[in-house]
Amino acid sequence: YIRTNQELDGMNGNLFQVRFRAHGPNSYNINGWGLDDIHVHGEFAPALPGDSNCDGEVNVLDAITTVNYIMGNNPEPFCWDNADVTEDGIINVLDIIATVNIIMSGSKTSPFEINSSAAHIFMNHDGIALESDGTLAGLQFEMTGLTPADLNFELAGFEFVSTEKDGRLLGLIFSFNNTPIPAGTINLFSFNNDHAELAWGNVIAGNLNAEEVPVFKHIKGAASTFAGDVEINAYPNPSKGWFVVETKLPFAGQANIRISDLTGRVVAGLHQGVLAIGVHTFILDKNEQLSPGIYFLNIDLTPANLAGEAVSRNIKLIITE
Numbered sequence: 001y002i003r004t005n006q007e008l009d010g011m012n013g014n015l016f017q018v019r020f021r022a023h024g025p026n027s028y029n030i031n032g033w034g035l036d037d038i039h040v041h042g043e044f045a046p047a048l049p050g051d052s053n054c055d056g057e058v059n060v061l062d063a064i065t066t067v068n069y070i071m072g073n074n075p076e077p078f079c080w081d082n083a084d085v086t087e088d089g090i091i092n093v094l095d096i097i098a099t100v101n102i103i104m105s106g107s108k109t110s111p112f113e114i115n116s117s118a119a120h121i122f123m124n125h126d127g128i129a130l131e132s133d134g135t136l137a138g139l140q141f142e143m144t145g146l147t148p149a150d151l152n153f154e155l156a157g158f159e160f161v162s163t164e165k166d167g168r169l170l171g172l173i174f175s176f177n178n179t180p181i182p183a184g185t186i187n188l189f190s191f192n193n194d195h196a197e198l199a200w201g202n203v204i205a206g207n208l209n210a211e212e213v214p215v216f217k218h219i220k221g222a223a224s225t226f227a228g229d230v231e232i233n234a235y236p237n238p239s240k241g242w243f244v245v246e247t248k249l250p251f252a253g254q255a256n257i258r259i260s261d262l263t264g265r266v267v268a269g270l271h272q273g274v275l276a277i278g279v280h281t282f283i284l285d286k287n288e289q290l291s292p293g294i295y296f297l298n299i300d301l302t303p304a305n306l307a308g309e310a311v312s313r314n315i316k317l318i319i320t321e
Contacts, residue, residue, distance in 0.1 A: 050102040052083035060176060063099045066091065067172060070140070071163045086210055093140035093172055098210035100137075100178045109209040110178070115264040116207040117298055118214040120312055123198055127154075127190040131312060133296070134183030135207045135264045138174040139215075142201025152190045155181070168201055178208055207264075216312075230311050232257075232299045234284075238318035243284040245270060245297060252276045253303040259284070259317065260296050267295065275301075292321045 050058035052065040054077045066083050068075040069091060083091050085098035085108050098108040105111065119132040121141070130139070146169050153160040157179060162171040173181075173188070200217040207213050231248040247257065255275040259268040267290060270282045298314040 047079075047081040049082060049085045049108060050099040052079055052099070053077060054079040054082065058099065058102050060103065063096055063103070063176060066096050066099060067161055067174075070096075070172060071161060071170065072165055092204055093138040093174060094204070094206040094210045094212060096172070096174050097137045097178060097206045097208070100174075100176060101208075101210060104177065112208070112263055113265065114207050114209050114211070115260070115266060116211070116213040117260070117264060117314075118216060118300060118312065119205050120216045120218060121188075121200075121203055122185075122218045123200065124219070125191070128188045129185055130181065130188050131185040132181060132183060132205070132213075133260070133264055133298075133314070134180050136181045136205050136213060137178045137208045137210075138172070138206045139181070140173075140202075140204040141171050142168045142203070143171075143199060144168050144201065145198040146191070150192050152192065154187045154190060180208060230299070230301055230313050232297060232313045232315060234297050234315065234317055237315075238320050240321070241285070241290055241319050243297075243317065245282040245284060246279060247275075247282075247299055248279050249275055249277055249301060251301075251303045253301050255302075256298075256300045257282065258298055259290070260298060262294060262296075290319055292319050294318055 048056065048058065050062050052062045052069070053075070055061075062083075065075045065078065069078060069083065070093070080091070083095055083099075085095045085102070088094070101108050101110060114135050116135040117133040119130060119136060121139075122129045122131070123143070130136075144167060147164060148162040148169065148171075151162070151169075151171075155173065158173055158175050158181070160171065160173050162169060164170070198219065200219065203215045203217055205213040205215045230250065232245070233247075234243045234245045237243065245257070247255075249255070252275065254273070256272050257270040258266050258272075259270070260266050268284065270284065271280075295317040296314045297317050298312065300312045303311075
């Protein structure tokens, strides 16, 4: 028999064929020849998180390859285990964020501890807005009733890619340096025309640590129309650590009122439970021992009689020495 030692360097992630040619007497008669066994020898190559294009390096090409995979473009070569950086068995926007983190710092998470508050995404007749706490690095969403041509992307400094799949619009918002999406309520898209039959599909948000953040979905005409009537205030502001917190609620519901620092970490809780319609007052005193600095006072309110909807508000607090 013939033994051939053929180097396969550079074939990582690729398909290859083994072919043979018969020589000698009766070589024209293929029935007289056979290929018994093929043995491929080599060293096991462990997964390289982020290296979705299988070239042995993690760089911007891998982030692009993962985006193409999510968009259904079937990039080749493609190393699934490498692309699934978060190791959750799903490849989505969280893996893009984690890949960019690896490119930027060598680790799939940022160097900071981040506690993100739930985000809210609002869709009405003329556009889409996002309300978040400033810790989100990417967003993936599905919706029906729109096509990519209907959307005008308004978030400067970020990438937006989209496609249509199975009658749904699939969109990705991210950046190649994991710039956080600005805090507060911002416009993501405007629509070219009015659209009556709109519906949300799956929405996934990821923070700077490539951790999934809950997203409440809203459509005009649901509880989100009351969002502007939810008020929260604190005085005096600035103060030396003593505040009167006052909130006005247009409906009864489950409320979570808390204070967080600039990283999103909750440093004080004021109330978690049901609140009735009307004005409610809480006291934050010096016993909480908050250091001088900038904080956020947050309220998340889930209406008792409007299932599945929620609204949020936050204001800045300043504690002086």
